[in-house]
Amino acid sequence: MSNISTMFSKAQIEKLEEIILIESKKPGCLIPLLEKVQALLGYIPVSVQNIISEKTGIASNKIYGVVSFYSFFTMNPRARHRIQVCYGTACYVKGGKEIGEKIEKDYGIKAGESTQDGRFTYENTRCFGTCGLAPVVVIDGKVYGKVSVDNIDEILSQYE
Amino acid sequence: MKSKTADDINKIKQTVIERNKSNKSTKVYVHMGTCGIASGAIDVLNTLRKEVKDNKITDVKIITTGCAGICSKEPLITVEVQEQEPVMYQCVDTKKMSEIFKSHVLDKKVLKDYAFARGMEIQIKDRIKNNGKIEGQAAIDNSIPGIEEIPFFKFQEQRVMRNRGFIDPNKIDDYIARDGYQGAIKALTSMTSDKIISEVYDSGIKGRGGAGFPTGLKWKFAAKEENSIKYVLCNADEGDPGAYMDRSVLESDPHSIIEGMIIAAKAIGSHMGYIYCRAEYPLAVETLNKAIKAARTYGLLGKDILGTGFEFDIEVYEGAGAFVCGEETALMRSIEGSRGNPRPRPPYPAHAGLREKPTILNNVETLSNIPQIIAKGSKWFSNIGTEKSKGTKVFSITGDINNVGCVEVPIGTKLSTVINEIGGGITEGKTFKAAQLGGPSGGMIPIEHIDVVMDYDTLISLGSIMGSGGLIVMSDDKSALEMAEFFMDFCKEESCGKCIPGREGTKQMLNILNRLCDGKGKQGDIEKLENLAFVIKNTALCALGKTAPNPVLSTLRYFRNEYEDAISNNI
Known part of the structure; x- marks a missing residue:
């Protein structure tokens, strides 16, 4: 097991322990707890899952099962910027797939992967509910509407 | 703080109405749901605030509302100078905002352009x-044009969305002034559980999440269970890609959902409720949490609601990105903190649901209909609709259509009215090919059936479903076969993996669709697809699995030639 003290700062680890202490008191706590942990650390590697298991008594295989089931959770660190290309139906009809394919080709990455320079993590997501602006790309939580293969480069150039 | 009583709520209502009447300020409404914000509504709002400050104006009131419905014209604002007609402006940016401010707000001159x-x-x-x-x-x-002359608005019937574009979702007083919480007051102070249930049952309302099960019946089953712990759940895990009606309601009128849940709780005897909202909707989660807090402060949630002694509270539970969690048993597993795997029914949730306690799960739109059914009566509700399906349905119309937006129409409205009148026709002068209803569980309605009357039964007879309200329009340059591939890919990706038909069956169907789309179809592929579809429909564990073949069956029914061409072109 890798030592989390080399992966995260002391302040992060203290905060992690605090989150576990507070959240584990509620029934059905696991998912909200994991959401808070991911917000704190950016990802939930197995070493962190094991700590949660030790402190809460929830079996580590159950925690792994939940983390791997929900697309919101990731076990790998994300790059500086997160690109989410919507693959919902309205975006698909309006050409969202072509945008995704362009990013895959230009940066040599597939959905779920990050560029080697740590600049972008690229993901496909199913619908942000902003179908009126299809096709939609979300970068670091900011929604860009009516994106096309012609203007995606310009949008991405704002994120170094 | 002491709970407010029904009288207190009514006093608040009168005070707010009087205050609004006597306020002579010019009102500027900025309509800002997630779509509006993404189109630049926050920049518009900031410009407006700056103009007000720079010009040292004190008689302007800025009101932020949720979505105004017509997403393709966003950002939208409405300016209302006292004793004049309000004017709605479209596609506003910061520059236009400044111009509108100078002309309409300062000089009282409408900016027609x-x-x-x-x-x-x-x-x-x-x-x-x-x-x-x-x-x-x-x-x-x-x-x-007057708003009543614009087809997008003219053909709609606002019930669920009756407050949109007008109230500030973060102000409980705004909701109360629009008869908000009158249904809850009536239910809690003068109705028995049986009376509430029969009113809901008599209204004929069916679940708006897609399955169309009578809501009153669902409540009756849960009410009959003897158990001191029962749960009321709201399904706000709007997972159908291309559907966002519920997001619009959650962001624009959250108190209507809370009120619906209070009434449901009284009907079945529950004291705790959860709203399961998907994590992709951060603004909806934030709005709901604020609304719940405000309702608690007013004593509309908590231990002694309206001083009647009835106890009920609500928490928001954020999903974590899994389509299958929209299925009721999976959603309950998820709230329990586990993987969202569905389980076989029976036992039904009304008997053993969340934490094995009697539970009802209703969709956002269903719940936000409830307050008005109670306040105005079942007859009022059922005065529109078709013989078997009453009330309105909210659709989000997207795709190759001019007016993209959220629309609420009487059930039984023709598809052609929605597409050609409300939707303003197909983009770029193209021709309509088909509309997909019900997302990955639904089916297509092709041009020869464009005049279909949209109610639950008629749509099923055409191989589609009412669904939750996602309505995606395709022009004739789109491939139905690729659409079927898209939905099957979705179902394969989102399968929870528990049952073999859901996990492997979707994968095998997708393999065939992939090769058809690549122009490498083989003789017998269509028959294989039909066979797999039959097996999956009859053996999958949950509704999402059982309905996964629908888009393929529907496109085979109406666009079989595309499949046949994909095979014959390869021979």
């Missing part, structure tokens, strides 16, 4: 009654 409509959506019925006028509001430039 940017105007979209005269009047507000909540006034449509009164305007039609009074020949396009509202008493006390001077008519302005008639070359700007």
Whole structure:
């Protein structure tokens, strides 16, 4: 097991322990707890899952099962910027797939992967509910509407 | 703090109405749901605030509302100078905002070039009654269309979305002033559980999440269970890609959902409720949490609601990105903190649901219909709709259509009305090919059936479903086969992996669709697809699995030639 003290700062680890202490008191706590942990650390590697298991008594295989089931959770660190290309139906009809394919080709990455320079993590997501602006790309939580293969480069150039 | 009583709520209502009447300020409404914000509504709002400050104006009131419905014209604002008709402006940016401010707000001159409509959506019925006028509001430039003349608004019937574009979702007083919480007051102070349930049952409302099960019946089953712990759940895990009606309600009128849940709780005897909202909707989660807090402060949630001794509270539970969690048993597993795997039914949730306790799960739109059913009665609700399906349905119309937006129409409205009138026809002068209803569980309605009357039964007879309200329009340059591939890919990706038909069956169907789309189809592929579809429909564990073959079956029914071409071109 890798030592989390080399992966995260002391302040992060203290905060992690605090989150576990507070959240584990509620029934059905696991998912909200994991959401808070991911917000704190950016990802939930197995070493962190094991700590949660030790402190809460929830079996580590159950925690792994939940983390791997929900697309919101990731076990790998994300790059500086997160690109989410919507693959919902309205975006698909309006050409969202072509945008995704362009990013895959230009940066040599597939959905779920990050560029080697740590600049972008690229993901496909199913619908942000902003179908009126299809096709939609979300970068670091900011929604860009009516994106096309012609203007995606310009949008991405704002994120170094 | 002591709970407010029904009288207190009614006093608040009167005070707010009086205050609004006596306030002579110019009102500027900025309509900002997630779509509006993404189109730049926050920049517009900031510009407006700056103009007000820089010009040292004190008689302007800025009101932020949720979505105004017509997403393709966003950002939208409405300016209402006292004793004049309000004017809605479309596609506003910071520059236009400054111009509108100088002209309309300061000099009281309407800026016609940017105007979209005269009047507000909540006034449509009164305007039609009074020949396009509202008493006390001077008519302005008639070359700007009245809102009741614009087809997008004209053919709609606002019930679930009756407050949109008008109230600030973060202000509980705004909701109360629009008869908010009157249904809860009636249910808690003067109705028995049986009476509430029979009112809901008599209204004929069916679940708006897609399955169409009678809501009153669902409540009756849960009410009959004897258990001191029961749960009321709201399904706000709007997972159908291309559907966002529920997001619009959650962001624009959250108290209508809370009120619906209070009434449901009283009906079945529950004291705890959860709203399961998907994590992709951060603004909806934030709005709901604020609304719940406000309702608690007013004593509308908590230990002694309205001083009646009834106890009920609600928490928001954020999903974590899994389509299958929209299925009721999976959703309950998820709230329990586990993987969202569905389980076989029976036992049904009404008997053993969340934490094995009696539970009802209703969709956002269903719940936000409830307050008005109770306040105005079942007969009022059932006065529109078709013989077997009553009330309205909200659709989000997207895809190759001019007016993208959220629309609420009487059940039984023709698809052609929605597409050609409300939707303003197909983009770029193209021709309509088909509309997909019900997302990955649904099916297509092709051009030969465009005049279909949309109710639950008729749509099923055409191989589609009402679904939750996602309505995606395709023009004739789109491939139905690729659409079927898209949905199957979705179902394969989102399968929870528990049952073999859901996990492997979707994968095998997708393999065939992939090769058809690549022009490498083989003789017998269509028959294989039909066979797999039959097996999956009959053996999958949950509704999502059972309905996964629907898009393939539907496209085979109407666009079989595309499949056949994909095979014959390869031989």
